[in-house]
Amino acid sequence: MPTIEVEQVSKKYTITHKKNGYLTLRDTIAEIAQKPFQKDKAKEDFWALKNISFSVEEGEAVGIIGSNGAGKSTLLKILSQITYPTTGKIILKGKVSSLLEVGTGFNQELTGRENIFLNGAILGMTKKEISAKFDDIVEFAGIEKFLDTPVKHYSSGMYVRLAFAVAAHLETDILLVDEVLAVGDYEFQKKCLEKMCEVRKRGEITILFVSHNLGAIQSLCHKCILLENGNLKNIGEPKIIVREYLNKNFNIAQSLNLRDIPRPEGLGEKIKISNCTLFNQTQQKTQTFLFGEQFSVEIEAIAQSDQYKLSLGLRIETNDGIMITGPLSQDSNVFFECRKDSHLRVRATFQSFILIPGYYWITLSIRQQGTIIDQIVCARNFTVSSGIYGNIKYHSGTWGYVYTSPLWQTV
Known part of the structure; x- marks a missing residue:
């Protein structure tokens, strides 16, 4: 009933x-x-x-x-x-x-x-x-x-x-x-x-x-x-x-003005995420990466007042909403500060994180003393194509979501 x-x-x-x-x-x-x-x-x-x-x-x-x-x-x-x-x-x-x-x-x-x-x-x-x-x-x-x-x-x-x-x-x-x-x-x-x-x-x-x-x-x-x-x-x-x-909504996300996106009450009041840009290994702006290619995510924010000990976070999810990774700068003991009305620009580079071909979404967050003070869910998206980068060949259906290459040797 x-x-x-x-x-x-x-x-x-x-x-x-x-x-x-x-x-x-x-x-x-x-x-x-x-x-x-x-x-x-x-x-x-x-x-x-x-x-x-x-x-x-x-x-x-x-x-x-x-x-x-x-x-x-x-x-x-x-x-x-x-x-x-x-x-x-x-x-x-x-x-x-x-x-x-x-x-x-x-x-x-x-x-x-x-x-x-x-x-x-x-x-x-x-x-x-x-x-x-x-x-x-x-x-x-x-x-x-x-x-x-x-x-x-x-x-x-x-x-x-x-x-x-x-x-x-x-x-x-x-x-x-x-x-x-x-x-x-x-x-x-x-x-x-x-x-x-x-x-x-x-x-x-x-x-x-x-x-x-x-x-x-x-x-x-x-x-x-x-x-x-x-x-x-x-x-x-x-x-x-x-x-x-x-x-x-995959294509719509690229044109979103992140600063103007409505937030739940309590978010974006101290500092507000204003932009997110993705770069490939040659430092070109793009939303499409070759399989195995190094990529970077650049986050911009503007502070409404002086802010200290800020930690930035990224969450990468599949098109089905499955979380792949969620690194926080504080986990690497890296913190940032930003003065009132100033812009904070931070770049996170993924050097050995190889995603399999598919569609992915990035959620952005800023934390202070463990509390999220701004967050945009599914702020940007990107595609990993099946093109070969380096010497790695992609085999569909055998690797899960992330490619890893251990050292193989007889013992």
């Missing part, structure tokens, strides 16, 4: 366009006098969702993917009943807990301790039931020292840790999770995904998960929804839907 039913849901927003420049009193009076006789051209309707229909069975985990502006967050807000559909209806069976933007779900004036009990009460739990889960929530969030501090003083990472711990441990039937997890550090993201996998296997909670982490979507979810410009383009097996999404 479906726990979630979405029937012909559409959501319309009215966008107001303000006139540029300064208006005199005479202009304002003239505009008011003419208004009854004119259609208001300063406003337009924007449909964030258009006739969306699907259902989710009890205990099922469903991923939602799509480009920025596709309608993913709007859909979760409707299911969380933060906003309501313009047309259509939703049917939710059971208690709903949601983890959306940083700042939603908690009373900013209350402490972490008080917010845990408040959220439990909202879900209809007694004080005794909440107390039984309390220690697990605190241990999972790892914020014992700040438990009696008002959450308005929490960092975005602390806020997300507590918010997820509350959402995942309190008794709920439906868990809605947006891309907000991107704010946390890598270890906590991994911990969250493991927790969701745990409850998914037990079939205790129905999960809707919005993420740009396509590998997580494939490992966690039973099925996947692809949204595009407010429309439901496809729904089905995660691996198939992810491949459809990546194939469609």
Whole structure:
């Protein structure tokens, strides 16, 4: 029996366009006098969702993917009943807990301790039931020292840790999770995904998960929804839907202005990734490399304030969302700094990392003291062709994803 039913849901927003420049009193009076006789051209309707229909069975985990502006967050807000559909209806069976933007779900004036009990009460739990889960929530969030501090003083990472711990441990039937997890550090993201996998296997909670982490979507979810410009383009097996999404967006990624890409709240506020360029062994800009060819990835960022002890990260994934490698500069004890309004330019060169022919995606991140402060998932993509570089000959289907050449000798 479906726990979630979405029937012909559409959501319309009215966008107001303000006139540029300064208006005199005479202009304002003239505009008011003419208004009854004119259609208001300063406003337009924007449909964030258009006739969306699907259902989710009890205990099922469903991923939602799509480009920025596709309608993913709007859909979760409707299911969380933060906003309501313009047309259509939703049917939710059971208690709903949601983890959306940083700042939603908690009373900013209350402490972490008080917010845990408040959220439990909202879900209809007694004080005794909440107390039984309390220690697990605190241990999972790892914020014992700040438990009696008002959450308005929490960092975005602390806020997300507590918010997820509350959402995942309190008794709920439906868990809605947006891309907000991107704010946390890598270890906590991994911990969250493991927790969701745990409850998914037990079939205790129905999960809707919005993420740009396509590998997580494939490992966690039973099925996947692809949204595009407010429309439901496809729904089905995660691996198939992810491949459809990546194939469609492969060429688009090269023209993206990384600085202007919308970020989840908490990312890009201190320093923002602005560009990414790939170079081949002869230092030419390209998105296509020969099999066996050395390549470099150059990352540019601009700081909103003075920043120190920055660590840059790269994650390379296959077209199916399978992670191949994820080096961090901090692992090599390499850190960077950048002054306010200055540009940071860093180049990472892969000298002996030989990918097999195929399509690949690069995710970029900047960390500070272990916390991700900016990240762009699938920022750029590239192709490794089957052409021969050097003396290595490619043999299809025998090497996995990375070619290695050990020293062979009799002993």
